[in-house]
Amino acid sequence: MKVLATALLGVLAVIFVVAFALQERYPWLAYVRAAAEGGMVGALADWFAVTALFKHPMGLKIPHTAIIPRKKDQIGESLGQFVEENFLSEAVVRAKLDSARIAEKAGSWLARPESADRVAVEGAALIRGAFTVLNDEAVQGVIESMVRKHVLGPPWGPPVGRIAERLFREGHHHRLVDLLVDRAADWVDANYAVVTRVVAQRSPTWVPRLVDGVVGDRVYAELSKFIRAVQDDQQHDVRIALDKYLKDLAQDLQYSPETIAKAEEIKGQLLDDPRVRDLTARTWATIKGALLEAVSDPQSELTHNFKAAVRDFGGRLASDPELAAKVNRWISDGAAYAVRTYRSEIAGVISETVGRWDAEETSRKIELQVGKDLQFIRINGTVVGSLAGLAIFSVAHAVFG
Incomplete structure (x- = not known):
């Protein structure tokens, strides 16, 4: 698109030179020259405007050029503020979640046997991973402290x-x-x-x-x-x-x-102390062993009961409007609380991310994303300039002869 816009400028320049050289012999070429002259002015002006957004034109550090590299951090902050004010709004989030009907869709998905199987598999993997990460002595210490505190x-x-x-x-x-x-x-x-x-x-x-x-x-x-x-x-x-x-x-x-x-x-x-420690150790070992054995066996009673509970819950969500409305309200309230409490931190991710970008790379990315339209601005400027130059010359010629 850059080549196309620049080529159009070059064509007008050639037309201008030819028309300027021959306008004495062929007076009508004066109109062509005026149109080409206006088109070149429009093309150059819009080229300067478009280029000034992303870099210094021809490397000249003219004031108020290379706007995006210079204003990158401010742009990131403004973008984050824009998102915070217009998207991370409690009213906007609630309206979107209310229209999404998450509970009904989740219920329909959970009610399918293959979905319940998937939830059971992922839940088993989560439990095994948690037991792998957890330190037995630390867990026993927590249980013992809870027993001492509450029992x-x-x-x-x-x-x-x-x-x-x-x-x-x-x-x-x-x-x-x-x-x-x-x-x-x-x-x-x-x-x-x-x-x-x-x-x-x-x-x-x-x-x-x-x-x-x-x-x-x-x-x-x-x-x-x-x-x-x-x-x-x-x-x-x-x-x-x-x-x-x-x-x-x-x-x-x-x-x-x-x-x-x-x-x-x-x-x-x-x-006494030895009995409490022995009780907590045996309690944790029993719970851990029973859960690991149950989640590792797809045919275990726990797995079957869990799948049945998932399907039953999904069916109720899909068929019980009152329950679905209650779950949707919980989701909406939770999201609204998160937005209300952490909206600034969420929006801050945008400004912080933009702030870490390299200025030139940021400018190049933005230019690539919107570059086609920007080059059409140059092309349109060339056409409009040509028409404006022709119109101005024609009016001046008609008025002043």
Whole structure:
């Protein structure tokens, strides 16, 4: 295009020379000369204007030339500001995301079996990569610190007491009491010989065996009667006393310093330092091994369940307008927050990137991108200049003869 525009200037120059030389012999060539003269002026003016954008014309450092190399950084800043104000706008982002209907499109994609398979494969690769990068000791240290902070740090008594108080108040422990009483009754029914033998062993040696047998029978009968009474009567004194004991224990766990201290002592005995470290190590090893084994087997239950969950979620997104609207709103809110919070940093990437470019290389890249249109400016300037020169000469000739 540069060659074409320059060649047009050269043609006009030749025409001008010929017309100028022969205009005395052929007066009509004066009009041709005027047109060629105007075209050369227009071509040169537009060549200067176009060239001045990217470099110094003919290497001459004329003021206000080589504009793009000199103003590269300002152009980058202006471009970044333009993008920030006109594209990284919360209203623009929300409008675009609302029209995109991302949730419905994502749901339709996820609902396809091949898409769920792809998500499962990529998720498995992500999990394996994460476990490869993670340091076992570091993870165990994090788990141990969390256990110490959230499990061992707070006192156990008050929260356990609150939970127990609610359970006892609502009567959830009654089934456990019934189970224990039933097991006790079954044991008594099946262990007549044990009861009578214990009675005989505890009896003084001087008591006749016949008396031991009678006493043993009596003790067994009373014990069986007592257990049956507790089993059949929900308002038995033993049950009432047990209820009162448990409710008092729940209160003491919350408000009694002595009981709370005992609970802390038990906690310390159950979970001392070696046990905590062993627990965290085994917990992490179990989780890691189970996950790696599950994600490595395409036929594992975890993989099947994950694929089914992905397909189900995709189907719901595609078919449930309320859920899709909610997800779209989350996406829109998240993008709006990111734009609102980080718009300057995002736009800054443009100005920083342009600022790192070489000035001459930047100028050349821009010229190559828009060069064709710029050369058409030169061509158009040549044509317009020719027409303007012809018009001016014709008017002047007509007015002044």
